[in-house]
Amino acid sequence: MEKTAKPKSRLCTLCNEKRAALKRPKTLEQICRECFYTVFEDEIHRVIVDNQLFKPGERIAIGASGGKDSTVLAYVMSELNRRHNYGLDLFLLSVDEGITGYRDDSLETVKRNEIQYGLPLKVVSYSELYGWTMDEIVKLIGLKNNCTFCGVFRRQALDRGAALLKVDKLVTGHNADDIAETVLLNILRGDIARLGRCTSIITGEDGPIPRCKPFKYTYEKEIVMYAYFKKLDYFSTECIYSPNAYRGFAREFIKHLERMRPRAILDIIKSGEDFRISTSTKMPEQGTCERCGYISSQKWCKACVLLEGLNRGLPKLGIGRSRGINSEHNANTKQANGTQSLQSKQCGSLDF
Amino acid sequence: MQLTLEFGGGLELLCDSVKSHNINVDPQDGEKQLTMKNLLSWVRTNVIKERPEMFMKGDSVRPGVLVLVNDTDWELSGQLETVLEEKDNVVFISTLHGG
Numbered sequence: 085m086e087k088t089a090k091p092k093s094r095l096c097t098l099c100n101e102k103r104a105a106l107k108r109p110k111t112l113e114q115i116c117r118e119c120f121y122t123v124f125e126d127e128i129h130r131v132i133v134d135n136q137l138f139k140p141g142e143r144i145a146i147g148a149s150g151g152k153d154s155t156v157l158a159y160v161m162s163e164l165n166r167r168h169n170y171g172l173d174l175f176l177l178s179v180d181e182g183i184t185g186y187r188d189d190s191l192e193t194v195k196r197n198e199i200q201y202g203l204p205l206k207v208v209s210y211s212e213l214y215g216w217t218m219d220e221i222v223k224l225i226g227l228k229n230n231c232t233f234c235g236v237f238r239r240q241a242l243d244r245g246a247a248l249l250k251v252d253k254l255v256t257g258h259n260a261d262d263i264a265e266t267v268l269l270n271i272l273r274g275d276i277a278r279l280g281r282c283t284s285i286i287t288g289e290d291g292p293i294p295r296c297k298p299f300k301y302t303y304e305k306e307i308v309m310y311a312y313f314k315k316l317d318y319f320s321t322e323c324i325y326s327p328n329a330y331r332g333f334a335r336e337f338i339k340h341l342e343r344m345r346p347r348a349i350l351d352i353i354k355s356g357e358d359f360r361i362s363t364s365t366k367m368p369e370q371g372t373c374e375r376c377g378y379i380s381s382q383k384w385c386k387a388c389v390l391l392e393g394l395n396r397g398l399p400k401l402g403i404g405r406s407r408g409i410n411s412e413h414n415a416n417t418k419q420a421n422g423t424q425s426l427q428s429k430q431c432g433s434l435d436f
Numbered sequence: 437m438q439l440t441l442e443f444g445g446g447l448e449l450l451c452d453s454v455k456s457h458n459i460n461v462d463p464q465d466g467e468k469q470l471t472m473k474n475l476l477s478w479v480r481t482n483v484i485k486e487r488p489e490m491f492m493k494g495d496s497v498r499p500g501v502l503v504l505v506n507d508t509d510w511e512l513s514g515q516l517e518t519v520l521e522e523k524d525n526v527v528f529i530s531t532l533h534g535g
Contacts, residue, residue, distance in 0.1 A: 094512070106509035114512055152445070152531075261531075308445065308502055308531045309509070320446040320530070335532065339499035 109303045109346035137296045140171035145251040148176040150190035153257030155318040179241045180209035182217025193319040208245035225399040236386045246293045258297045261304040264349045267356035283356040445530035473516040500532045
């Protein structure tokens with residue numbers, strides 16, 4: 085069933101021996117499968133080494149959704165850890181948002197990955213952490229703002245899971261396309277605080293558990309090609325509750341740019357990195373939540389505000405322009421720093 | 437002409453969740469060859485059951501959908517101009533689903 089490639093296709097520009105299997109978006113080189121595996125893995129290794137993402141002996145959690153990016157990340161991380169003797173203890177960390185017909189299926193994929201890659205898996209659930217599943221939340225609030233709840237809750241859930249695993253760092257599968265998209269979205273929202281940090285390869289170094297993104301410069305096309313050629317087992321169904329229109333539009337825009345000029349993705353990331361935030365821009369001050377102790381720039385963290393709303397039967401609390409808990413106590417600082425960073429963010433699976 | 441089509445990365449949902457399709461398609465009247473451009477319009481009519489806009493944009497695939505002909509990136513064989521032959525295997529994978 086293995087048919088030969090079309091006569092038009094040429095030899096690999098790297099080894100000059102085998103037939104090329106893909107065109108790299110980053111360099112436009114035409115390369116064979118074996119050379120692709122090598123350059124793909126080597127580039128990620130370089131990113132890890134050049135940015136000193138890990139130290140020997142560290143415990144590292146891989147945020148695993150069962151999707152393409154985190155599946156390839158788990159595979160490549162365990163490969164590189166072995167090959168280059170990073171000396172890391174790797175774990176898979178998954179969040180169960182409680183979405184029937186979506187997360188239960190993708191968690192099955194993560195459980196297979198646990199066995200395939202021999203990495204211990206920890207699952208934390210919204211129902212145990214917050215007393216609410218996304219199914220229950222959507223039943224209460226409908227399909228508006230549900231992604232805000234999910235995104236805010238996921239961010240904390242990953243941190244809490246990482247704390248339970250006693251890991252030193254959390255790695256996520258955010259790829260170059262994701263980061264370019266987030267740069268654009270932060271510009272569109274005027275979210276200067278996020279614009280400044282969304283291109284950082286390591287974030288939260290001042291917080292309890294730093295996060296890093298080894299795929300920061302890795303194109304989505306190459307991740308999917310890698311998963312396809314290696315026949316990696318991943319799950320690819322869109323969340324049943326995610327309308328995701330705004331982010332989807334930015335996504336599509338980036339994919340159009342990529343088709344015309346593949347380098348556009350790296351160039352957007354570079355623009356994001358090189359922005360200088362003027363000193364007159366007020367940045368939100370980091371503190372801790374008075375209720376749960378999680379990092380927060382307000383009196384209560386966003387998850388506690390949302391949860392309070394759910395439990396009091398006022399689910400609009402914390403959605404849109406802040407009114408309620410934080411603004412009651414915090415009206416002055418709120419106006420002074422003008423932060424609205426966590427408001428009405430679309431699907432939070434890409435939280436930075 | 438017999439071809440095998442495979443849909444992945446969520447695109448299978450547009451065709452009754454069937455990933456692999458054995459199809460029989462011939463060049464249109466007056467045409468000697470079947471190109472990817474011809475195949476795409478045939479697939480849109482005969483295989484895709486819902487939301488064709490998730491699969492195609494204009495006369496090509498939607499940006500973000502990867503195409504491989506006999507396990508080779510179609511960007512190496514001329515994309516829409518790629519000429520198909522008997523028993524060729526064409527794979528479509530969406531990169532737009534999930535993470």
